Amino acid sequence: MFNSIQIFGMALLGGLGAGEFSRRALALPRTTGYVVFGLLVGQSGLGWIAPYHIESNQLFIDLALGLILFELGYQVPLVAVSEGWNRLRAGLLISLTTGATVLLALLAMDFSASSAVFATALCLATSPAITIATCSDVGARGEKTGLLFTMVAIDGCIALVVSTWSMPLLVEDGAIYSLASAWTATQEVGGAVVLGGACTALILTGAQLLGRRSEHQHLLILGTIILGVGTAIHLDISAFLPMLLFGYLTRALDRNKQVVAIRIASDARIFLVATFVLAGAALDIGVVVESWPDAVLVIIARFAGQLAGILLSRNRLCLGTASSIYLSIGLQPMSSIALVLLANMQTLYSGLEPRLTGALLATILLMQLFGPLATQTAIKGFGEATHLQSDDPAAENPASQQGSCGDKS
Numbered sequence: 001m002f003n004s005i006q007i008f009g010m011a012l013l014g015g016l017g018a019g020e021f022s023r024r025a026l027a028l029p030r031t032t033g034y035v036v037f038g039l040l041v042g043q044s045g046l047g048w049i050a051p052y053h054i055e056s057n058q059l060f061i062d063l064a065l066g067l068i069l070f071e072l073g074y075q076v077p078l079v080a081v082s083e084g085w086n087r088l089r090a091g092l093l094i095s096l097t098t099g100a101t102v103l104l105a106l107l108a109m110d111f112s113a114s115s116a117v118f119a120t121a122l123c124l125a126t127s128p129a130i131t132i133a134t135c136s137d138v139g140a141r142g143e144k145t146g147l148l149f150t151m152v153a154i155d156g157c158i159a160l161v162v163s164t165w166s167m168p169l170l171v172e173d174g175a176i177y178s179l180a181s182a183w184t185a186t187q188e189v190g191g192a193v194v195l196g197g198a199c200t201a202l203i204l205t206g207a208q209l210l211g212r213r214s215e216h217q218h219l220l221i222l223g224t225i226i227l228g229v230g231t232a233i234h235l236d237i238s239a240f241l242p243m244l245l246f247g248y249l250t251r252a253l254d255r256n257k258q259v260v261a262i263r264i265a266s267d268a269r270i271f272l273v274a275t276f277v278l279a280g281a282a283l284d285i286g287v288v289v290e291s292w293p294d295a296v297l298v299i300i301a302r303f304a305g306q307l308a309g310i311l312l313s314r315n316r317l318c319l320g321t322a323s324s325i326y327l328s329i330g331l332q333p334m335s336s337i338a339l340v341l342l343a344n345m346q347t348l349y350s351g352l353e354p355r356l357t358g359a360l361l362a363t364i365l366l367m368q369l370f371g372p373l374a375t376q377t378a379i380k381g382f383g384e385a386t387h388l389q390s391d392d393p394a395a396e397n398p399a400s401q402q403g404s405c406g407d408k409s
Helices: 004-026 030-041 051-056 058-075 081-108 113-123 128-137 143-166 179-210 214-235 240-253 269-282 285-312 321-330 336-342 345-351 354-382
Strands: none
Touching: 004 030, 004 051, 004 269, 030 128, 030 269, 030 354, 051 058, 051 269, 058 128, 058 143, 058 214, 058 240, 058 269, 081 113, 081 143, 081 285, 113 143, 113 354, 128 143, 128 269, 128 354, 143 179, 143 240, 143 321, 143 354, 179 214, 179 240, 214 240, 285 321, 285 354, 321 354
């Protein structure tokens, strides 16, 4: 019915209108409006956006994902070495408890061990796109928001590594995990690290030559992201880790503050809106109808594991019980974007049991819809949603809400 250019324009204008209606009329995150509009015009609704339309916009989607991951890495706050180690250890513990509860739940649902391990790896990650977009919409500013970005980044990296190492379990005969498979997976992770470092070196060198001119530096960053994502695709590795490291290392190594980073929620909003609309259009609501009981069990197990890990780490993270609960809520979003980043879709459909594939997709769809609300709830619970608290004098100075280990709120 429509060509690809019309579809792209529809995604932007329809997403814009749905997002504003969601925020102003329903007090929901704009991101929820974007996804719902995608569902309405996609295969679950009017069918105006077909799968081949999404394929024709894949280059744009890949660029958007690269931008999102770069910004996630860039948003991770720089902290003292001791605090950084505490956060890393907490992230590892959270992933361990989450993985344990999800894995036990999947095994109790009679899924095979190899499929359950791989699916568990996918469940470790929190959607970076939903986190960034929702935090921007509510004006999230403060120490706990920075902690949320850090945990999203750590969980995503762990999910990538675990899924990469567990993927051979799905594709090898008899699920025999050989040393050669482990070495290949390790090379993929190592290649991702090298690629992220190379992108960082290119940006830091270019920024020194160009000076602090945003129009030129944004072109430099966009070009580097396109080159980095394209190289990741060429090397058959996930773009998640290199782009995330690219963002973090750029901020950490930019000692003279030469880099003028892109803020996708403001400078490149077009990428967020179109990506969420297209992601919503690609989801099938029928999967939820068929697989919602399994999906609900996965969601409950995932939340229980995250909450347990955060409560066990609350002293290390300088959090009180209430803030620990809100941080757990903030880590709930999952998305189809995360699924594309962390696994080869063809491998997923051929290697996983159909029932488990349905459960994963249903889980992702539900958290695509309710995940933005979870993030908004967490930021409001932290007291760091400055756009929603304009009448609060403390909101005018977000830094005043940043706590320390003595602040257990």
